[in-house]
Amino acid sequence: MTGNHSRRSVLKLFGAVPVAAAGLPAIAPVRADRSLAARIAEITKRPEFTGSHWGMRFQLAGAGPVYSLNPEQRFVAGSAFKVFIAGSAFAALGADRRFRTTVHGTGPVVHGVLKGDLVLVADGDLLLGPRIRPHGKLALPVPDHSYGSATALVPGDPLQQVRHLARQVARRGIRRVEGRVIVDASLFRQGSERIANGNISIPVSPMMINDNIIDVVVTPGGHAGAPARLRVSPNPAYLTVLNEVTTVLNPVRRLTFTEVPTAAGRTRTVRLTGDVRPGGQPVVAPYYVPDPVRFAEIAFGAALREAGVRVTDGRAASGKGRREPLAEHVSPPLSEQVKVMLKVSSNPHTAHFPYLVGATAGRDPDTPKATGERLQRELFRRFGLDPDDPVDERYTSDFFVQFLSHMARRRDFTAYRQAMPIMGRDGSIAHVLPGSPAAGRVFAKTGTASQGKVLNKALAGYVVLPDDRLVVFAQFMNTPVGSLDEAMELQRVVEIAQGEIATAVYESLTR
Numbered sequence: 001m002t003g004n005h006s007r008r009s010v011l012k013l014f015g016a017v018p019v020a021a022a023g024l025p026a027i028a029p030v031r032a033d034r035s036l037a038a039r040i041a042e043i044t045k046r047p048e049f050t051g052s053h054w055g056m057r058f059q060l061a062g063a064g065p066v067y068s069l070n071p072e073q074r075f076v077a078g079s080a081f082k083v084f085i086a087g088s089a090f091a092a093l094g095a096d097r098r099f100r101t102t103v104h105g106t107g108p109v110v111h112g113v114l115k116g117d118l119v120l121v122a123d124g125d126l127l128l129g130p131r132i133r134p135h136g137k138l139a140l141p142v143p144d145h146s147y148g149s150a151t152a153l154v155p156g157d158p159l160q161q162v163r164h165l166a167r168q169v170a171r172r173g174i175r176r177v178e179g180r181v182i183v184d185a186s187l188f189r190q191g192s193e194r195i196a197n198g199n200i201s202i203p204v205s206p207m208m209i210n211d212n213i214i215d216v217v218v219t220p221g222g223h224a225g226a227p228a229r230l231r232v233s234p235n236p237a238y239l240t241v242l243n244e245v246t247t248v249l250n251p252v253r254r255l256t257f258t259e260v261p262t263a264a265g266r267t268r269t270v271r272l273t274g275d276v277r278p279g280g281q282p283v284v285a286p287y288y289v290p291d292p293v294r295f296a297e298i299a300f301g302a303a304l305r306e307a308g309v310r311v312t313d314g315r316a317a318s319g320k321g322r323r324e325p326l327a328e329h330v331s332p333p334l335s336e337q338v339k340v341m342l343k344v345s346s347n348p349h350t351a352h353f354p355y356l357v358g359a360t361a362g363r364d365p366d367t368p369k370a371t372g373e374r375l376q377r378e379l380f381r382r383f384g385l386d387p388d389d390p391v392d393e394r395y396t397s398d399f400f401v402q403f404l405s406h407m408a409r410r411r412d413f414t415a416y417r418q419a420m421p422i423m424g425r426d427g428s429i430a431h432v433l434p435g436s437p438a439a440g441r442v443f444a445k446t447g448t449a450s451q452g453k454v455l456n457k458a459l460a461g462y463v464v465l466p467d468d469r470l471v472v473f474a475q476f477m478n479t480p481v482g483s484l485d486e487a488m489e490l491q492r493v494v495e496i497a498q499g500e501i502a503t504a505v506y507e508s509l510t511r
Contacts, residue, residue, distance in 0.1 A: 066509065078457070079447045088375060098330050219276075221247035401474055404460065
C-alpha cells in the first residue's frame, strides 16, 4: 500500500503534474464491439464497488477513442506516475545507455604493491546487487524487498559486482594496497528524499549497492515468548543489529530500526524491535543505509580481502597522482534499469532517477534534481502538455493517454513498453488473469494510494492486439473503505477488475 502522505513531495520532486490533455486528436471513435460499454458497466457497478468512482480512456494509436468514461476528471494515480519518470529517462539518456563502475589506482604498482589509493568510481548504476541473474534476466520478485513485506531476499549475491571488480584488481597482480579504499561519488551531490515506504528519508547517491539496503531476515521463534532469529544480508561488517524482536501470539509492534549512538567510526549499530507470530513466514526488514559511500567502501574492502588483496590503509602513502584504470563493470542498458521502478514499483529507484538524469543528461553535479525536473517539464511541453497546470495533484486519463501516445512513437518504444508490468506474466500484475486472452498483451503500470478512508487505484499503459495494433489507455478508480485492512483486501479485487476491463477492450477489437 503506497500511502498518500508523501505524494506532495514526490510529485514536486519529479515535476510530474496532471494537466488536461487538450491536444488529444478529435478523431471519430473506433468501432468496437457494441457490448463493450455494457460489459465495462457490469464490472464497475458490482456490489463490492458501491460508492466508487471511475475514469478511463482507451484509444487506438493513430485513431480515435475506443471507450472513455470521465476522461477529463482527475484522480490520484499513485505509482502509475512512474511512467513519466521512465519516459523522461528514455528521452534524456536513451534506452541503450549503460553505466560504468570503475576502479582506479592513484600510484604505481611495484612488485604487487599499489603505492597509492584504490578508488571505486560510481557512475549511477542502480543494478549493483543480486538482481542480475546468470541467464541475463533480472530477478524482480513481488513484493520488492524495499517494501518491508517480502518473505524472501532477492535471489543472488548482493555484492556480486563488487566482488567481480575486486577479482579484476587481483588479476592485475596487486596483492597489497598501501593507501586507502575510496569511493568517488562525485557524479552528483548526494541528496535526501522522503519515500512512501514507512514515510522515511533515504539518501540519494550515485553509489548504490543492493538498492542501498541491508536486508534483515526475521524468522519467528519456535514458540510464543522466544526471540526471533535474524539473518543480515549483505553483512560486510558495516552493520550490527541488536535483536529485540519477540515471538508473540498476537503481534502488535511493527518491525522498527532505531539507531544506537556509538563512537564515530566506520560502522553502524541499530536496535530492531517488533513482534512476529509463531509459525509465520519470515519477513525481510529493509535497513536503508544512511551513508552509501561508507557502506560501499567497507563492502569493496571486504571483497578485496576475499580476492587476496590486503589494504594497509596507509594514509601517508596515498598517491595523489593521475588515476590509472584497473577494473570495470558495465551495467545492463537503461531499458533494464527502469524495470525495477516499473515492474516492482521500487520507490528508492524512483527517487534516484531525476538526480541521475539531471547529472548525466543535464551535466549538473551540484543541483541534479532541479535539472532533472527541468528536463521532465521540457518533455511535457514537447508532448503538448502544460507542466504548470496541476489540480490538487491529480491526473486525468487524457493526460496519461497523450503522454503514452507520444512515447509510442519513439524508436525505443518496444523497450519502454517491455519494461512495464505484463498482465498475467510478471511484475505487479503477474497475478492478474493469467488465463485471460489478453494475458501477456497488457503492458501497464499500477498505482495504489490511500487517502484517509479512500482507496485509489490506477492502471495505465498499452494493450497490444493480435495484429500488432496498439491501444493506449489509462484507467482510475477511487472507493471508500472502512480501514487499512479493508483497503489492502479490496485493492486486489480492483486489480482484477481493471484487468477485466482491459481484457474486454482487447476482445472487443479482436472479434
